[in-house]
Amino acid sequence: MxxxxxxxxxxxxxxxxxxxxxxxxxxxxxxxxxxxxxxxxxxxxxxxxxxxxxxxxxxxxxxxxxxxxxxxxxxxxxxxxxxxxxxxxxxxxxxxxxxxxxxxxxxxxxxxxxxxxxxxxxxxxxxxxxxxxxxxxxxxxxxxxxxxxxxxxxxxxxxxxxxxxxxxxxxxxxxxxxxxxxxxxxxxxxxxxxxxxxxxxxxxxxxxxxxxxxxxxxxxxxxxxxxxxxxxxxxxxxxxxxxxxxxxxNGLYGLRPSTGRLPYEGMANSMDGQNTVLSVVGPLSHSVASLRLLVKSLLSQEPWLHDPLCNEIPWRQDQEKQALDLISSSKLAFGILKHDGAITPHPPVQRALDMVVETLKKLGHEVIEWDPPSHKRGYDIIVGSWTYDGGADIHNALRLSGEPMVSQISGMYGKKREEASASKISANNIAQREYQKEYMEYWNSTVRLTSTGRPVDAIIAPLAPFAAARPDRYKYYGYSNIYNILDYTSCAVPVTKVDKEVDVKNTSFKPISEQDKDIQGDYDPELYDGAHVAVQLVGRRLQEERVLAFSEYVGRAIIESNDIRSSHL
Amino acid sequence: MxxxxxxxxxxxxxxxxxxxxxxxxxxxxxxxxxxxxxxxxxxxxxxxxxxxxxxxxxxxxxxxxxxxxxxxxxxxxxxxxxxxxxxxxxxxxxxxxxxxxxxxxxxxxxxxxxxxxxxxxxxxxxxxxxxxxxxxxxxxxxxxxxxxxxxxxxxxxxxxxxxxxxxxxxxxxxxxxxxxxxxxxxxxxxxxxxxxxxxxxxxxxxxxxxxxxxxxxxxxxxxxxxxxxxxxxxxxxxxxxxxxxxxxxNGLYGLRPSTGRLPYEGMANSMDGQNTVLSVVGPLSHSVASLRLLVKSLLSQEPWLHDPLCNEIPWRQDQEKQALDLISSSKLAFGILKHDGAITPHPPVQRALDMVVETLKKLGHEVIEWDPPSHKRGYDIIVGSWTYDGGADIHNALRLSGEPMVSQISGMYGKKREEASASKISANNIAQREYQKEYMEYWNSTVRLTSTGRPVDAIIAPLAPFAAARPDRYKYYGYSNIYNILDYTSCAVPVTKVDKEVDVKNTSFKPISEQDKDIQGDYDPELYDGAHVAVQLVGRRLQEERVLAFSEYVGRAIIESNDIRSSHL
Missing domain, CATH: 3.90.1300.10 (Amidase signature (AS) domain)
Structure with missing residues (x-):
């Protein structure tokens, strides 16, 4: 046979x-x-x-x-x-x-x-x-x-x-x-x-x-x-x-470094050669110290001598020290993104954000509302880049065996579409750069909102609208992919766990769209009970040292703050 | 009217x-x-x-x-x-x-x-x-x-x-x-x-x-x-x-930094949004010291806070010091590219290369023949990237007024062609990365050819097959654009001037192609007499500090060596 x-x-x-x-x-x-x-x-x-x-x-x-x-x-x-x-x-x-x-x-x-x-x-x-x-x-x-x-x-x-x-x-x-x-x-x-x-x-x-x-x-x-x-x-x-x-x-720390920091050379990939938004490689672990150990170890190998896309940026002790000095000697300023204008986070995610804000404020830090250029614009640009080839690469890979596409990607790739032209790709690249520039200048402008004399030191934001997705229900990536289109350094920071007694359904929720309603509807305290809830801490491009230092500090502060109160951890 | x-x-x-x-x-x-x-x-x-x-x-x-x-x-x-x-x-x-x-x-x-x-x-x-x-x-x-x-x-x-x-x-x-x-x-x-x-x-x-x-x-x-x-x-x-x-x-020093070192933000450009090979901005002047002054001054403005494509890499005193230490305390090793396998440099360019080699050897440095992966491959990739849009951007700009295209670009853009598809662009991006990787590993491999314990410290290469082009006769860019596809730091270094008595036509020249014959045929000692002749000094990606230090050293060594002999400067 x-x-x-x-x-x-x-x-x-x-x-x-x-x-x-x-x-x-x-x-x-x-x-x-x-x-x-x-x-x-x-x-x-x-x-x-x-x-x-x-x-x-x-x-x-x-x-x-x-x-x-x-x-x-x-x-x-x-x-x-x-x-x-x-x-x-x-x-x-x-x-x-x-x-x-x-x-x-x-x-x-x-x-x-x-x-x-x-x-x-x-x-x-x-x-x-x-x-x-x-x-x-x-x-x-x-x-x-x-x-x-x-x-x-x-x-x-x-x-x-x-x-x-x-x-x-x-x-x-x-x-x-x-x-x-x-x-x-x-x-x-x-x-x-x-x-x-x-x-x-x-x-x-x-x-x-x-x-x-x-x-x-x-x-x-x-x-x-x-x-x-x-x-x-x-x-x-x-x-x-x-x-x-x-x-x-999964209750872990996970670092998305900026493009060109760690070596991707010689890895398998999807839609390889799409270079508007590059996939980056980074570590996951239970502690920031572990992430740091891995990043420092790799950089000590001088990956830029073997990966043409890797920048010659060794581990910057001075950037790390600056961050630590800021932590220990002065007030930090954070931008908090509570809602991206498209999808309302589930109650446990909102509570996690509140916990972080409360903890930071108690420690004397400043937290300002983050009100950046439209995330919807950034979303459209990145989704544009993910579909340049109209699904050709994925369809070709599936065709090798005749296997069916998993339902999770059929929304974006189910129907093979026409490929984007060079001019369309160029226009998207320009849109990306303009968006990055606007976002960057917004960040710079927050110097006027803080009392530190600096723009905010980092952003705190949801990573997803939910603590975790229910099977086949991961329908919105705007909270995470916005920092890919911006190429910002970002680290997942564990905060709490879903507590069905505390994280009840939001009865006053007013959906702003069908999608918003749909996603909020997925929240079920009973089903979600016990799940990890996290936020992300975001720095500018190529600020891995700073972002790790701040993430470690914030993560620890939350644990300590939780230890004092009744703990949801 | x-x-x-x-x-x-x-x-x-x-x-x-x-x-x-x-x-x-x-x-x-x-x-x-x-x-x-x-x-x-x-x-x-x-x-x-x-x-x-x-x-x-x-x-x-x-x-x-x-x-x-x-x-x-x-x-x-x-x-x-x-x-x-x-x-x-x-x-x-x-x-x-x-x-x-x-x-x-x-x-x-x-x-x-x-x-x-x-x-x-x-x-x-x-x-x-x-x-x-x-x-x-x-x-x-x-x-x-x-x-x-x-x-x-x-x-x-x-x-x-x-x-x-x-x-x-x-x-x-x-x-x-x-x-x-x-x-x-x-x-x-x-x-x-x-x-x-x-x-x-x-x-x-x-x-x-x-x-x-x-x-x-x-x-x-x-x-x-x-x-x-x-x-x-x-x-x-x-x-x-x-x-x-x-x-x-023009007898000047001119630095091509690597992508992301100096701020291009907000400049007009041609075919903007093509991001396989990005145009970079850099200084030209009579001395390396002037180039350095400009680069350092700009970096002191922290352009990465205002240009999303700029990397957070301040002027690296340590990289410069390492280069200076190498210059003063030990033997340097250079790779010399005399011919790229496609087009034979004119006699004055060959003489300039010989002068550099002779000068470096006299100073005790090592010079090895540079025998890298096929430059033809790199050439095809970069020309591919320049024509993704089939000329649409240029034709659109010309159409605004109805002006005719200058003859110098009609070979590449005269006829409007079909735009490249996303898949074709991705394939070219992959080809670029693979080429960069091969070239990088070739460079690494030269550690076996030098006695310094290091791979070569820099490459010396022609910048063009001719001292300068004759009007409407700039027909080959392989010597310069190869370092754009590789994104290497490169600096033009003035060497000598055409001397019609010394730089006679090469009577033993055997063309390897029609194009080679055509370009060599453009050399006319009488017409070229007095023109500047230069080479380029090339470092790896993002090595602006090193490349400037080495270029200054080599440029000065040539002048000093010329001062001793009968001078062609």
């Missing part, structure tokens, strides 16, 4: 089986509880399947792990094995992995341990740290499907390139040089163009904190895996929110 | 008359000698029409002018008046100006003098320095035609925008804040897409050193004006060589 083996269903099934069978039998779960039985599978639930030592290791922050492996207190091998085990459990609970390569990882870890034994020193700043990667990174020994059935057994959809299972993305090389241990690749939605994670190979990746909800996307596997502490830190990509959304939905 | 007044010829004539009449009568020349009578109108010739004091001022380097105006030794007014006079002469000799605004400049200069009188200190790092601008900069009080008849009495071809003669480009504001005095805008070819300077308003701008030849383009007016010392320093733009070419053809 040679022809039968070529159906996309068959190919997808073979691949799915291979993924699941790559998990060692001793780590397989006999059964998975239903959502009703166990809505939240993080923390105590997943820990039931781990040894005390494994729990200790996997509950440790990335920075502390590296400290231990760099002093020979923990071996890279034991750390790696613990995370392989916990990642295996995470995958069984949420469908968050596309590839595992535990044996190779353990071999790599052993080599690091040998290095340590010989030199009594770490090999690099990430010595022995397991790092998970979104399934856009090419790693030797495994393939990259990016969720496309048609990419199975190929290199980005092509056969016989000589790169299959051999080629490595630039950042993969740099992570290895820094001492990181690579062990798994995480799930994505095919096309990468949705805030949910679903494809025809692994199906749907759920939110481990509240399995009624999406884990986010497109770096959704990263979000779910790290939330379950199956990884201490990992890398995603973001062209409209794809790092920050899964970070927010 | 209302309709008659609308012909492009009439509009052009009115504008031309206005330009010429803007030159004060007392500064008008009674007659201009023929080329046969006076091939070279620089230096002694133009000085005949100036006072001793004017000569002293205008023969002074920009850095030294600022030193004098910043100490109250010279007033901004006397400096400005001297340059207004000399610029007026330069224009009459070569057709190098599109706009003059001497009265406004003198008023500005007086205000600077008042400031100095009051504060006993300069207003900024360019206090009282006249700076000329290519006619893409918008300056209040005057218009920007960019050589298009259809742009006369409009803002970039549009009427009633409210920006006409009011709007100023970002860099104009920053130059004013730094204390520069703006007084004229210089000629360009319409469309900006040629290495000669010609349009239907002012006609052809000639090379003042050898009026048989082109002054270069598209910043050709800058080149001619600065060569005649009608300006101490000015700004041009470069998308395929347009700063470096007129610098080279």
């Amino acid at each position: 040679a022809t039968e083996t070529l159906t996309w269903q068959h190919l997808a099934k073979v691949k799915l089986d291979a993924i699941n069978e790559s998990i060692p039998e001793r780590w397989r779960l006999a059964s998975i509880p239903s959502i009703g039985e166990q809505r939240d599978v993080t923390g105590p639930f997943i820990c039931k399947f781990l040894s005390t030592e494994e729990i200790e290791i996997t509950e440790t922050d990335a920075v502390d792990i590296v400290e231990k492996t760099s002093q020979g207190i923990w071996t890279a091998e034991e750390v790696t094995k613990s995370f392989c085990h916990r990642a295996s459990l995470a995958h069984q609970l949420t469908n968050c992995l596309h590839e595992t390569f535990f044996e190779a990882a353990i071999e790599d870890a052993k080599r690091l341990d040998e290095y340590y034994a010989q030199h009594k020193a770490p090999i690099g700043p990430l010595h022995g740290l397991p790092v998970s990667l979104k399934d856009q990174f090419h790693v030797k020994g495994v393939e990259t499907t990016m969720g496309y059935v048609g990419w199975i057994n190929t290199f980005q959809g092509k056969k016989g390139t000589g790169k299959e299972k051999v080629f490595e993305s630039e950042m993969v090389k740099e992570l290895r040089l820094s001492g990181a241990v690579l062990y798994c690749k995480t799930s994505v939605p095919h096309s990468l163009m949705t805030g949910e994670t679903v494809n025809n190979i692994i199906g749907y990746t759920t939110n481990p904190k509240n399995r009624n909800l999406a884990c986010g996307g497109s770096s959704g596997g990263e979000g779910a895996l790290i939330a379950l502490k199956g990884s201490p830190a990992g890398f995603g990509t973001d062209i409209g929110g794809s790092i920050r959304i899964p970070a927010a939905f | 209302a309709t008659e007044t609308l012909t492009w010829q009439h509009l052009a004539k009115v504008k031309l008359d206005a330009i010429n009449e803007s030159i004060p009568e007392r500064w008008r020349l009674a007659s201009i000698p023929s080329i046969g009578e006076q091939r070279d109108v620089t230096g002694p010739f133009i000085c005949k029409f100036l006072s001793t004091e004017e000569i002293e001022i205008t023969e002074t380097d920009a850095v030294d002018i600022v030193e004098k105006t910043s100490q109250g030794i010279w007033t901004a007014e006397e400096v400005t008046k001297s340059f207004c006079h000399r610029a007026s002469l330069a224009h009459q000799l070569t057709n190098c100006l599109h706009e003059t605004f001497f009265e406004a400049a003198i008023e500005d200069a007086k205000r600077l003098d008042e400031y100095y009188a009051q504060h006993k200190a300069p207003i900024g790092p360019l206090h009282g320095l006249p700076v000329s601008l290519k006619d893409q900069f918008h300056v209040k009080g005057v218009e920007t035609t960019m050589g298009y008849v259809g742009w006369i009495n409009t803002f970039q071809g549009k009427k009633g925008t409210g920006k006409e003669k009011v709007f100023e480009s970002e860099m104009v504001k920053e130059l004013r804040l730094s204390g520069a005095v703006l007084y004229c805008k210089t000629s360009v070819p319409h469309s900006l897409m040629t290495g000669e300077t010609v349009n239907n308003i002012i006609g052809y701008t000639t090379n003042p050193k050898n009026r048989n030849l082109a002054c270069g383009g598209s910043s050709g007016g800058e080149g001619a004006l600065i060569a005649l010392k009608g300006s101490p320093a000015g700004f041009g733009t470069d998308i395929g060589g347009s700063i470096r070419i007129p610098a080279a053809f």
